[in-house]
Amino acid sequence: MPYDPKTDRFPYPEQTDTHYLPLKKNNGLVFDENYPYVDKSAGFRFKQGLFRILTAAIGFPVCAIRINLRVKGKKNLRKYKDVLKKGVVSVANHVHMWDYLAIMSAVFPFKTNILVWDQNIRGENGTLIRLEGGIPVPTDNIRGMNASIEASKQVLMDGGWLHIYAEGSMWEWYQPIRPFKTGAAHYALTCDKPILPMAFSYRENGFFRKLFKCGPSYTLNIGEPIFPDKSKPLAAARDELTVKCHRAVCELAGIDPDSNLYPPLFKNNHRIDYYTDKYGEGYKGSW
Numbered sequence: 001m002p003y004d005p006k007t008d009r010f011p012y013p014e015q016t017d018t019h020y021l022p023l024k025k026n027n028g029l030v031f032d033e034n035y036p037y038v039d040k041s042a043g044f045r046f047k048q049g050l051f052r053i054l055t056a057a058i059g060f061p062v063c064a065i066r067i068n069l070r071v072k073g074k075k076n077l078r079k080y081k082d083v084l085k086k087g088v089v090s091v092a093n094h095v096h097m098w099d100y101l102a103i104m105s106a107v108f109p110f111k112t113n114i115l116v117w118d119q120n121i122r123g124e125n126g127t128l129i130r131l132e133g134g135i136p137v138p139t140d141n142i143r144g145m146n147a148s149i150e151a152s153k154q155v156l157m158d159g160g161w162l163h164i165y166a167e168g169s170m171w172e173w174y175q176p177i178r179p180f181k182t183g184a185a186h187y188a189l190t191c192d193k194p195i196l197p198m199a200f201s202y203r204e205n206g207f208f209r210k211l212f213k214c215g216p217s218y219t220l221n222i223g224e225p226i227f228p229d230k231s232k233p234l235a236a237a238r239d240e241l242t243v244k245c246h247r248a249v250c251e252l253a254g255i256d257p258d259s260n261l262y263p264p265l266f267k268n269n270h271r272i273d274y275y276t277d278k279y280g281e282g283y284k285g286s287w
Helices: 042-066 074-079 099-107 118-122 126-131 142-157 183-191 207-211 234-252 272-279
Strands: 070-072 088-091 112-117 134-137 161-164 195-203 217-222
Touching: 042 099, 042 126, 074 099, 074 217, 088 183, 099 112, 099 161, 099 195, 099 217, 112 118, 112 142, 118 126, 118 134, 126 134, 134 142, 142 161, 142 183, 161 183, 183 195, 183 234, 195 234
Parallel strands: 070 217, 088 161, 088 195, 112 134, 112 161
Antiparallel strands: 195 217
16 A cells, blocks of 8 residues: 555545635636636746746755655656647646646646636735646636636647646645546547646655654656547546546556445545545544
8 A cells, every 4th residue: 555644634625626725815816708818928928938947947946855756757758758749638636735846847848737726826826826837717707717628728739738636626645536527538538639647646754854744755656648539429438538547546646446345436526435445444534
């Protein structure tokens, strides 16, 4: 069984896709059909380019030290470089405030974009998230949501990289892979792009990190692309691809996806006991 940091430090909600960190700011941005979800203006692109340089020079090393990052599977980025350059959707479990920074550093020099809960763009880190390639997904405006989807699809059709946290929210230090929503598979199928699965797993800290009571050490595991099957109807192909991605992320994290009694459910699953049979009652007690 993979190393489990087992913590009751964080108030994990009952619903597996629910956010639990409070936002300290609301800048009042309106995400409607006129919002530039992928800002191509000269001024923004200049600021984003400068920010990416600073991030690579300062942010990547600081992130690596903070979470004691190791990366496995970078050979897959080289092996499938020509495929990834034509556009790719990536998925991973969302387990740290800085884990997207870790992904950015691992796949560099690929330039990534990421789908983001709109409230995070309205929050205190909204400007930084936008400069990191954040594309807000509106939750209160249908026309805005459609505009966000079309802008995200265009990123893929232009050969870009779109990262999606298919679990739907960040649960820090959480080991099991929560159920996936179907959005990543939908983008992959409608844009005919592969999905690159990645997974964060944990390592036990060494002496100094234990001494200073640091959080667990992280390993980012990069898998091989999963290609969509377009021979089936969209709904069936989407569900099948979602399950394949969920299984791949589990395996990359060192978790046997067949070790529980429940099928790998996805999309709007509210059952936190989905995990109890996989890890036993002892694991349930760590929530």
